[in-house]
Amino acid sequence: MNANLLPHxxxxxxxxxxxxxxxxLSNAHVRITLIDKNNHHLFQPLLYQVAIAGLLPSQxxxxxxxxFRKQKxxxxxxxxxxxxxxxxxxVKLNGSVIAYDYLVLAVGGRTNFFGFDAIEKSGFQLxxxxxxxxxxxxxxxxxxxxxxxxxxxxRKAILTFVIVGGGPTGVETAGxxxxxxxxxxxxxxxxxxxxxxxxxxxxxSANLISAYPDELRKATAKLLKKKNVDVRLNTKLExxxxxxxxxxxGSHIETQTVIWxxxxxxxxxxxxxxxxxxxxxxxxxxPTLQLPQHPEAFVIGDASFLLDExxxxxxxxxxxxxxxxxxxAKSILKLMNEKPLEYFHYKDPGLLATIGRNAxxxxxxxxxxxxxxxxVIWVFLHIYRxxxxxxxxxxxxxxxxxxxxxxxxxxxxxKE
Amino acid sequence: MNANLLPHxxxxxxxxxxxxxxxxLSNAHVRITLIDKNNHHLFQPLLYQVAIAGLLPSQxxxxxxxxFRKQKxxxxxxxxxxxxxxxxxxVKLNGSVIAYDYLVLAVGGRTNFFGFDAIEKSGFQLxxxxxxxxxxxxxxxxxxxxxxxxxxxxRKAILTFVIVGGGPTGVETAGxxxxxxxxxxxxxxxxxxxxxxxxxxxxxSANLISAYPDELRKATAKLLKKKNVDVRLNTKLExxxxxxxxxxxGSHIETQTVIWxxxxxxxxxxxxxxxxxxxxxxxxxxPTLQLPQHPEAFVIGDASFLLDExxxxxxxxxxxxxxxxxxxAKSILKLMNEKPLEYFHYKDPGLLATIGRNAxxxxxxxxxxxxxxxxVIWVFLHIYRxxxxxxxxxxxxxxxxxxxxxxxxxxxxxKE
Numbered sequence: 001m002n003a004n005l006l007p008h009x010x011x012x013x014x015x016x017x018x019x020x021x022x023x024x025l026s027n028a029h030v031r032i033t034l035i036d037k038n039n040h041h042l043f044q045p046l047l048y049q050v051a052i053a054g055l056l057p058s059q060x061x062x063x064x065x066x067x068f069r070k071q072k073x074x075x076x077x078x079x080x081x082x083x084x085x086x087x088x089x090x091v092k093l094n095g096s097v098i099a100y101d102y103l104v105l106a107v108g109g110r111t112n113f114f115g116f117d118a119i120e121k122s123g124f125q126l127x128x129x130x131x132x133x134x135x136x137x138x139x140x141x142x143x144x145x146x147x148x149x150x151x152x153x154x155r156k157a158i159l160t161f162v163i164v165g166g167g168p169t170g171v172e173t174a175g176x177x178x179x180x181x182x183x184x185x186x187x188x189x190x191x192x193x194x195x196x197x198x199x200x201x202x203x204x205s206a207n208l209i210s211a212y213p214d215e216l217r218k219a220t221a222k223l224l225k226k227k228n229v230d231v232r233l234n235t236k237l238e239x240x241x242x243x244x245x246x247x248x249x250g251s252h253i254e255t256q257t258v259i260w261x262x263x264x265x266x267x268x269x270x271x272x273x274x275x276x277x278x279x280x281x282x283x284x285x286x287p288t289l290q291l292p293q294h295p296e297a298f299v300i301g302d303a304s305f306l307l308d309e310x311x312x313x314x315x316x317x318x319x320x321x322x323x324x325x326x327x328x329a330k331s332i333l334k335l336m337n338e339k340p341l342e343y344f345h346y347k348d349p350g351l352l353a354t355i356g357r358n359a360x361x362x363x364x365x366x367x368x369x370x371x372x373x374x375x376v377i378w379v380f381l382h383i384y385r386x387x388x389x390x391x392x393x394x395x396x397x398x399x400x401x402x403x404x405x406x407x408x409x410x411x412x413x414x415k416e
Numbered sequence: 417m418n419a420n421l422l423p424h425x426x427x428x429x430x431x432x433x434x435x436x437x438x439x440x441l442s443n444a445h446v447r448i449t450l451i452d453k454n455n456h457h458l459f460q461p462l463l464y465q466v467a468i469a470g471l472l473p474s475q476x477x478x479x480x481x482x483x484f485r486k487q488k489x490x491x492x493x494x495x496x497x498x499x500x501x502x503x504x505x506x507v508k509l510n511g512s513v514i515a516y517d518y519l520v521l522a523v524g525g526r527t528n529f530f531g532f533d534a535i536e537k538s539g540f541q542l543x544x545x546x547x548x549x550x551x552x553x554x555x556x557x558x559x560x561x562x563x564x565x566x567x568x569x570x571r572k573a574i575l576t577f578v579i580v581g582g583g584p585t586g587v588e589t590a591g592x593x594x595x596x597x598x599x600x601x602x603x604x605x606x607x608x609x610x611x612x613x614x615x616x617x618x619x620x621s622a623n624l625i626s627a628y629p630d631e632l633r634k635a636t637a638k639l640l641k642k643k644n645v646d647v648r649l650n651t652k653l654e655x656x657x658x659x660x661x662x663x664x665x666g667s668h669i670e671t672q673t674v675i676w677x678x679x680x681x682x683x684x685x686x687x688x689x690x691x692x693x694x695x696x697x698x699x700x701x702x703p704t705l706q707l708p709q710h711p712e713a714f715v716i717g718d719a720s721f722l723l724d725e726x727x728x729x730x731x732x733x734x735x736x737x738x739x740x741x742x743x744x745a746k747s748i749l750k751l752m753n754e755k756p757l758e759y760f761h762y763k764d765p766g767l768l769a770t771i772g773r774n775a776x777x778x779x780x781x782x783x784x785x786x787x788x789x790x791x792v793i794w795v796f797l798h799i800y801r802x803x804x805x806x807x808x809x810x811x812x813x814x815x816x817x818x819x820x821x822x823x824x825x826x827x828x829x830x831k832e
């Protein structure tokens with residue numbers, strides 16, 4: 001059979017959702033074109049580790065071509081999709097047109113600043129390797145700056161690090177940053193009084209990690225307190241000028257470092273599409289993950305919006321994206337065989353967040369853990385999930401080294 | 417004794433020369449301030465490996481503060497020196513003034529384009545992590561671009577990589593790039609005809625690695641030929657517009673990639689100093705490495721200019737810088753004890769260059785090697801010289817992995 005006569009599946013986005021769809025179709029008689037604006041897949045759950053100099057960018061990223069070397073029905077193309085025509089079934093890429101029989105739109109999310117332009121301008125975010133490395137460079141520079149700042153008040157402001165958003169990313173970043181200061185920076189800056197350093201975690205609601213059960217929320221608060229993280233609940237930002245945060249209660253915090261982890265919305269490409277959208281620009285889809293009126297097009301992962309059985313929107317997290325990818329691969333095979341599609345059902349595999357060395361909170365199979373056991377589970381589960389055997393070995397070696405020597409991966413300030 | 421009464425030694429530059437000086441003074445009763453514009457020391461001999469995705473930036477760089485954690489008489493300051501007053505003995509840094517008793521100027525070199533502005537603008541260089549990562553991103557992007565270029569002529573031009581300069585860096589880069597294409601890119605781009613890819617090495621003189629004895633020059637040419645590197649001797653550039661090189665003989669080469677390794681000159685800071693300079697802006701020094709008229713100031717490494725016993729200038733290489741650093745530390749101790757200084761004598765430790773997997777040329781203790789044995793010597797000598805035990809282990813693991821699996825470190829295209 002001529003390969004060009006095989007059904008053509010175009011997958012846009014090599015994040016968790018796109019990757020799983022492509023893998024699910026590895027034995028199918030189809031042609032797959034996988035498109036991404038980067039040449040690599042990113043293991044986003046560990047991105048905050050790049051920001052605190054705990055891991056290197058390459059340890060949580062893997063070139064897409066390497067991942068799919070053995071999948072002969074797949075071609076990768078790097079580039080930015082400049083348009084999609086759902087009626088005539090083609091996408092525009094790198095100046096040419098790619099026709100498809102089935103489309104999988106898995107373009108992911110980006111940081112949602114909810115209109116806080118001041119923070120978008122002067123704050124930091126953790127969305128891709130670029131923003132994570134920028135955050136790392138800034139954090140490390142603050143210690144250098146503090147080391148030659150004679151004014152005690154100014155030094156204190158330089159060493160005040162504010163993380164906004166009490167979700168898993170905010171909690172993990174705060175815990176890891178507090179540890180970096182206590183265990184590593186203390187050794188690198190023996191003349192600097194790191195008692196001046198403060199890590200603050202601001203959360204607008206009354207709870208940290210609101211999706212967790214109450215006992216884990218309490219354990220999280222306790223563990224963060226033990227690491228000297230200053231947690232402020234019910235605390236809303238009003239403004240930020242790069243030097244000072246104004247809070248809604250009228251008080252303010254002097255700081256040059258605001259790391260925003262408080263929201264995600266659909267990525268730019270969704271903006272230009274004339275489809276029905278929900279909050280955060282996310283594309284509304286059918287319970288089968290299909291785009292309404294376009295059964296051959298699937299929208300999955302962070303860019304899509306779907307309510308679960310209880311009527312609440314599916315969260316924008318990697319486990320949802322992975323399960324939707326698996327489901328989409330199966331659905332495309334069913335469509336090709338003219339079988340009816342099933343509804344997507346999200347199976348919550350549990351939650352897991354680390355709070356620095358030796359401490360994590362976890363909920364797996366309905367059981368809550370916290371402390372050291374949760375941390376060990378976290379370490380091995382994340383190493384298992386990282387793509388690439390080589391990366392797994394190196395990350396394991398790194399973490400073992402850090403654990404034994406109270407060290408961190410090389411703290412490099414690179415130019416931008 | 418009050419620490420502030422101890423003699424104050426200011427060392428500018430944490431390259432090989434500055435690092436060795438600081439280390440040589442580790443037991444001295446002095447205060448040392450080490451200054452660098454980066455927070456890390458860079459192992460420059462392996463910088464080309466970053467450009468060909470063979471090593472990661474962090475594997476050849478180490479934070480200066482980490483290196484000197486145990487040396488209590490040393491303080492590190494990150495920043496750009498904005499001026500030096502040799503008469504009043506102070507340097508300007510980060511808006512304040514630092515007075516010194518002894519000064520060591522070890523500010524290193526930068527790429528010398530010899531006035532070829534066109535290449536400075538559109539070409540690539542290997543001078544620091546930033547330029548090496550830029551080169552890597554560009555090289556990897558060329559393969560992506562080639563993969564969706566339908567025009568055969570254009571594709572050939574995209575896959576033509578030109579390295580200018582037949583010194584050790586040029587030879588090593590050409591060999592490593594040829595291997596990357598043959599062993600790694602072939603697997604990542606199965607649909608791309610990599611027979612179209614060309615690595616060219618242009619050298620203006622009649623010889624590659626002119627400092628080596630004749631048998632090694634022949635071995636180098638043979639090894640490069642075996643790796644399919646197109647070596648062009650007696651070949652001079654005339655112009656380059658980012659798309660096409662014009663050669664002095666009237667012919668031209670279509671390419672988007674020119675990596676310039678053909679020259680080094682003293683770094684910017686030397687430009688502003690009113691001292692006697694030789695070619696390439698290098699500062700002329702006494703045979704004791706002192707600055708004329710300023711016996712308390714030493715200038716060493718790539719930024720200095722000194723003739724050897726045979727009347728030829730000392731080369732701008734790491735072994736000279738290291739030996740000058742050792743010598744300077746001793747000389748400062750002698751000056752403090754009012755003893756006479758000795759002249760600096762460079763002891764050539766031999767030469768060593770690798771030409772891809774399994775192949776290198778070496779001259780050690782007057783004996784010439786080439787091929788596999790030279791390559792094994794090269795691997796272990798370089799691993800030994802890299803700073804940091806952790807980095808040594810990881811680099812050894814990486815190279816062993818690459819050797820067994822014909823793979824390379826993660827080929828990540830990062831944003832700039």
